[in-house]
Amino acid sequence: MHFGLEHYLILSAVMFSIGLYGALAKRNAVAILMCIEIMLNAVNIALVAFSRYLLPDHVLLTGQVFAIFIITVAAAEAAVGLAIIIAIYQSRQSVDVEQADSMKG
Amino acid sequence: MVELAFWILALIMVGAALAVVLLRDVFRAALLLILCFFTIAGIYITLNADFLAAVQVLIYAGAIGILLIFAIMLTRNVKEGNPFGKLKISAFLVSLLVFATIVGVVVSTDWATVTGVSQGVEVPVGSGTTGSIATALFDQSKGFVLPFEIASVVLLAALIGAIVLVRNRR
Numbered sequence: 001m002h003f004g005l006e007h008y009l010i011l012s013a014v015m016f017s018i019g020l021y022g023a024l025a026k027r028n029a030v031a032i033l034m035c036i037e038i039m040l041n042a043v044n045i046a047l048v049a050f051s052r053y054l055l056p057d058h059v060l061l062t063g064q065v066f067a068i069f070i071i072t073v074a075a076a077e078a079a080v081g082l083a084i085i086i087a088i089y090q091s092r093q094s095v096d097v098e099q100a101d102s103m104k105g
Numbered sequence: 106m107v108e109l110a111f112w113i114l115a116l117i118m119v120g121a122a123l124a125v126v127l128l129r130d131v132f133r134a135a136l137l138l139i140l141c142f143f144t145i146a147g148i149y150i151t152l153n154a155d156f157l158a159a160v161q162v163l164i165y166a167g168a169i170g171i172l173l174i175f176a177i178m179l180t181r182n183v184k185e186g187n188p189f190g191k192l193k194i195s196a197f198l199v200s201l202l203v204f205a206t207i208v209g210v211v212v213s214t215d216w217a218t219v220t221g222v223s224q225g226v227e228v229p230v231g232s233g234t235t236g237s238i239a240t241a242l243f244d245q246s247k248g249f250v251l252p253f254e255i256a257s258v259v260l261l262a263a264l265i266g267a268i269v270l271v272r273n274r275r
Contacts, residue, residue, distance in 0.1 A: 003108045005218050008152070009211040011115050015122055017204035022126035024196030028187045030176050031131055034138050037169065038122050041145050044157075052152040053218045061234065061241045064154055065249055068238070071164055072256045076263030078169045082176040083270035089180040090271075098190055 008049035015042035029085045029095040033078065040074045107151050114151070118144040129186040131177050139170040156235045 015038055022035030044067045051063025089095050121141040125134045142165040149158040242249050 003111070005216050006211055007111065007115075008148070010208055011118070011148075013204055013207035013211065014119055016207070017200040018119070018122045018126055020203055021196050021200035024199060025189050025193045026126070026187065027190040028131055028185075030173065030180060031125075031134060031187050033176075034125055034134060034173060037138065037165070037173075038125065038141065041142065041165070045145065045148055048149055048152050048154050048157060052154070053216070055217045055219055061237050064157055064234065064238055065241050067154075067157055068160065068242075069249075069252060069256060071160060072260065075164055075169060076259050078172055079263050079267045080270070082172055083267035085176060086179055087270045090273075094182065095180045096185070 005049055005053040008053075009046055012042045012046040012049070015039075015045065027096050027098055029088070029097050029100075030082070032097065033081045033085070036081075037074065037078065040070060044070055110147065111151050114144045114147040118148070129188070131181060131187045132174070134187060135170070135173045135177055138173065139166050142166040142170065153234065155233045156238050 019035045019038035019042060023032050023039065026032050026035065047063040047067045047070070049063075051061055051067075054063075085095055088100055092100065094100075118141055121137045121144065124137045125141065128134045128137070142161060146158040146161040146166070149155075149161060240248075242253060
């Protein structure tokens with residue numbers, strides 16, 4: 001297999017799986033948010049690789065435009081997510097997601 | 106040349122991402138996450154996406170990195186650290202399954218790639234992708250003008266929402 005699209009897609013899959021593992025397994029809410037950022041970046045790598053290598057898009061650059069929108073939404077998500085985490089910390093002095101269970105039935 | 110850069114960047118990136126997940130100190134994890142963002146900017150450069158590489162450094166490594174470090178400083182509990190929860194084993198199995206699925210699909214799909222075309226064909230030498238991205242975003246007929254405007258509203262809503270959430274009510 002010569003160097004090309006597959007390498008970038010598999011790198012993206014590796015990063016996505018690492019982020020998914022962290023997001024599911026961690027207890028610190030800030031760490032979970034960091035792992036979600038890793039997942040979003042993995043998707044961006046795949047989109048930019050598609051934009052570079054796939055036939056109709058490598059002149060249209062739609063993949064890169066999508067990546068810009070994902071970066072925008074990720075910035076908004078990080079701001080709101082960290083605000084929620086700080087609000088939780090102010091009310092219960094902890095960012096452990098397994099203790100934030102007051103809505104549990 | 107691009108291949109060598111890819112392998113170096115990929116190794117650093119995966120190592121940094123693993124360290125983000127495995128380290129016990131949240132602050133060090135955040136610093137390694139910023140290193141990870143920088144290597145992703147390098148990966149964008151190997152993909153001829155110079156504008157996105159600059160955006161990646163500015164927004165992710167700059168803004169989001171600083172935001173994360175602020176949040177860690179405000180909420181850090183040093184002796185508790187960054188432990189794993191109850192789902193450690195099952196989360197590992199799920200992410201392994203997702204990885205295997207993605208790799209299987211990627212390998213078995215016959216991608217319509219630009220074969221035989223070397224780097225730099227779609228971008229004239231010395232011009233970069235910034236102009237082409239502007240055309241792709243703001244083109245009259247097939248651009249993304251409405252999503253672009255909605256994105257600015259999303260950012261405004263997130264800004265106001267973040268201020269409202271952390272405002273001290275007393």
